[in-house]
């Protein structure tokens with residue numbers, strides 16, 4: 444199963460597991476690097492992918508893939524609270540701008556890291572770029588347009604994970620246009636302005652990493668518990684029913 448080209452091993456981008464990403468990639472197993480909330484962590488994820496490919500013994504690297512899940516809306520939820528606490532006009536003007544600005548800069552980093560001699564050597568062995576994947580694209584603040592994050596993050600070779608509401612909103616009134624690299628210097632200004640107000644991007648990242656890791660752990664434990672119950676009852680007639688429903 445793990446050897447199937449369609450299966451990705453999902454590994455959270457915590458400090459402890461970045462080295463596992465490299466190891467798994469070097470074994471030729473595809474990886475979904477998840478829970479990425481800040482740019483330094485994203486760069487470490489890309490490096491783990493490149494290191495893994497470089498130490499992979501396969502002659503054809505095209506069989507290995509990876510996606511890097513960069514979280515969006517949750518970042519604005521956390522940043523907006525901090526900006527409100529600061530409360531100045533400048534801080535309030537930056538509300539709802541940080542998550543997209545940081546994602547725009549992530550795409551610039553992606554383009555930089557997946558070009559140049561190091562990347563070209565891997566590409567000659569068939570390697571595929573690790574695609575940026577937007578996660579958490581559902582708008583969490585009802586005062587923002589419901590297509591806000593999806594509309595703002597459209598660019599080549601990216602993946603957007605669309606929850607049903609975001610998908611329906613986009614199909615109804617989304618705007619399909621390349622936005623992701625349309626305003627890079629504006630994004631850099633927003634990123635710097637937030638930092639200048641004393642908000643540390645890396646601390647915001649670790650705060651969110653712990654919060655979401657905790658919720659993922661709970662969901663995983665629930666699935667395991669449910670599977671154990673099913674196995675105990677030998678209730679395989681209903682084995683197709685999802686484990687996250689209360690059976």
Ligand SMILES: O=C(CO)[C@@H](O)[C@H](O)[C@H](O)[C@H](O)COP(=O)(O)O
Nearest residue numbers: 475477478512517578579580581604
């Ligand atoms: O885990 C990944 C990708 O690795 C996400 O795509 C994930 O499925 C969901 O998008 C997020 O967990 C949803 O995030 P949120 O709306 O709860 O903030």
